[in-house]
Amino acid sequence: MTVTETDRPAEIGSEPGSETGTLTVEVWRGKDDGRFQSFTVPHRANQTVLDIVTWIQRHAEPALAYRFACRVGVCGSCAMTVNGKPRWTCRTHVGKVAEDGHLRIEPLRNLPRLKDLAVDMTPFFEKWQAAEGRFHPTKTRHDPLSTISPSSAKRKAADAGIECINCGVCHAACDVVAWNDDYLGPAALNRAWTLVNDERDGGKRTGLDAVSRSGGCHSCHSHGSCVEHCPVGLNPTRGIAGLKRMSLVGLLTGDAG
Amino acid sequence: MIEVRLYAAQRLSAMVLAPLVIAHLILILLAVEGGLTAAEILDRTRGSVGWALFYGVFVLAAAIHAPIGLRNVIREHTSWRGEVVDKAMIGLGILLFMLGGRAVLAVVVG
């Protein structure tokens, strides 16, 4: 270490960040019977939509309700509807979504609203469970770990769908979720698909039954809005198609039904 | 599981319909030239076992395929749910099959 100064350090990080005009931001306030409230927010080069919402809470409307945690796109807490599309806001650069300097921010669709921009995600996770979205062990901690080739087709299929951050964006984008209360939705079915491809899982039969009930995989009409909007690039459509195929095979071979 | 069965029936009927519809479309495009006459149609179909089979299968597949499709549409866009829809759709299937069967008989047998 060569530095020995003990003076009060120079002011660090005081650069204000380049400001490039303002944005007009309409934000949903209240619950179902709410209204839009309009704010003028300084526009800076590196802002994300979450930064805009945070600015409003810190500088204009202290009681504004919204949710976030990780700030980097791994927790899936911060999803909102931005100019009509569901998005993760912490990773959505304003420049990508603002239309003529205008943003309209609403809570996520297809989930009960709590207040302002926060929704209740309970139904989302209940459906995750209803799709048997959990591992069914066949071994215990005292058994050796399973040997699984990383290049097997099943492992690859499971890998392709596993990095879901359960943000609910696909759930909000899917119109079948809106039309059919029973529909489990793309995220839950996507999880079920990773499980039927998990060679270690002991719940394949229950899993396949769970997604074959009314509101299961057969309710999906391949709109593809889930794939279109999933922020981490997962493809629930593909997994759901796989489940449909598997259920059919099950029916034809008399395995299920 | 009813949903799997309906799904299977719908997709299988669609697979049957696909080539038939392609043939049907080609036929339409060739036949409509300068307008349709009954004689043209009936000349082709009367007494033909092949066309009887073609249209017979077509009708059967459509009578299975369309009601299952409509069931989804009704359940998703109306507040009509449950057994009523199912019964209505079975009714529709039977109706389609009977009307279609009569049409096939008409053009094949006369």
Added chain:
Amino acid sequence: MQIETHDTDILILGAGGAGLFAALHAAKANPDLDVTVASKGLLGKSGCTRMVQGGYNVALNAEDSLERHFMDTIVGGKWLPRQDLAWRLVEGAVERIHELENELGCYFDRNPDGSLHQKAFAGQSFDRTVHKGDLTGIEIINRLMEQVWARHINRLEEHRALALIPAADGSRLAGVLMIDVRTGGYRMVRAKATLLATGGGPTMYLYHTPSGDKTCDGMAMALRLGLGLRDMEMVQFHPTGLLAGLDTRMTGTVLEEGLRGAGGHLLNGEGERFMAGYDPAGERATRDVVSRSIYSEMRAGRTTPMGGVWIKMSHLGPAEVAKRFKGMVTRCADCGFDLAGGLVEVVPTAHYMMGGVEFEIDTSTAMPGLFAAGEDCGGVHGANRLGGNGVANSTVFGGIAGDEMAAFVAREGVLADPDTKVIDEAVARAERPFALKPGDLGALRDRLWRDMWDEVGILRTDASVRRGQDRLSEIAADLAVTGLADGDRAFNLTWHDWLNLESQILVSKVIAQAALAREDSRGAHFREDFPETGDLDATCYTRVTLSGGTPDLEMVPVDFSIVKPGQSLIDGHVGAPPAPGPQAPQAAE
């Protein structure tokens, strides 16, 4: 004030790796128990376990050993760890990984032969880090969350613990007073056993990595209850946090170490590579060295426009960088930066608190009925935490806590009458801002962030820490007269910001006090006026308790219960500190 009440057998505060493991273990140990998990955010979606990138340290390979993992932990922790805890960690990690894979369904990455892949991570003598790509935390926490949802475990999501409430007779913990964030109402939950697992989090620094819900509430509550915190001067800084500018949430979040490992360059504001001037290993020097070097450049004024340094990857070929570091490149692109082809501004960023509540190997604390696990606790890592030992710590001790609490409830579990005086005080504290004249909370937070960063940060001196202490007192005084504009308590984040600041200021004071007392440099703690590490054999740890509102400090000798400095449990070089010089590319965290 209306307070809803609720009784449960086991109450768990925090829904990260520690909290969720505890819940599953308790429910398994005795399925009849009523288990409740309360967390400030959503279950499994809040906290840092979710954010784990690098992975999970565990000695699985036949050529690796518990002894080796243990020695790496002790040496890395500069002989400050409590050795029995460190041993329990490395031992428990083996069982926990089997549990995660076999019982909970984590699907970690594998070698071509089908066995678990273990990668290299800085400061370790063996490649032992189990991972799932570079999003290991998502895999761990999602699987835990699914299992918790599947069981009859009560969820109090978006419930903020406000105070640990002792029994009226002071004999034990009675329960926890919380705020239901969604309604803004108070809830008193009585429990026979309570786990503190709120995950610490050095978010009082200008630049920091943890999730926004972590504000040292657990440590603050423990202090107020009278418990001791140890090793609080040990705050780990990650060298490369993203610098995205004023009012950006993404500022401070981690750009992975693999970037430097792969050959990335750090440039100061004048465009010069500077690391070689500080350490022969250059950009590949250890975390603490790189953090201090960057900070020195910044302090000398050789900064980028926003006040950091540049990281440059383009010389490795933009296409190659974009392929190899896809996640990082898209993350930067999302806030407008070109990591693959351009320059990105970075700063060191506060990452992890090695210190925390003093706890025992069975996770019990000095207060009967209160248990603690995870990042809230101190003693496992000593002066430095190895990358990959953090999530091992929270899952190993979280699980132990679940087992131990179930046993405790069976043995001596009773619902005690809470001390209403403490409840009243806590409510009064939380209500205070509504009675005050509205003020600029943001300005206070900025002052806290900056003063901790400048005075009690990466480089410390006696004078700077004292200045920091003065400023902390001023900030605390100013907060005490700063009110809130809005009386609406439901989902009022600004109210919680106020409460967060209160916790952060209190814990900051403890950090400052401990930093002042430790007159040597080791691990994460660097004193410019005491740049050498003191006599290892006489190693003491700091213990801070709260008496009458001001922190009280004690230096407690470390008990070298397993190995003494200079000794090793293993033969050869592995017991020695990592040699200086170029290191293998460091894995991401």
Added chain:
Amino acid sequence: MRLRPSRNHPGFWAFTAHRISGVALALFLPVHFLLLGTAMEGAAGLDRALALTDNPLVKVAEWGLVVLLAAHLMAGLRVLILEFLPWRDSMKRLIALGAAVAAVVGVIFLVQVG
């Protein structure tokens, strides 16, 4: 009404076309069968029914049905391919292809009829 932005992508267009055409076809089908059924009464009966198609309005409707049938077919094939063949990322091209085929069928029909 403005198209909801989250629906503005080829997959949803394909679905919409598929659904509208499916319902229209299902409604038309009984009519079609009834019409053909008139052949029971001999060619004259069918001719009488076919005479309806001289009506320009009916002509337009007829044209529409043929296009819908082609569109439904193509959209249906998309679904079948998506569900039963290995996944391909060229699905959007398939949608465009389907739309093109339906359009071509429509044009041919117009030319032929005209």
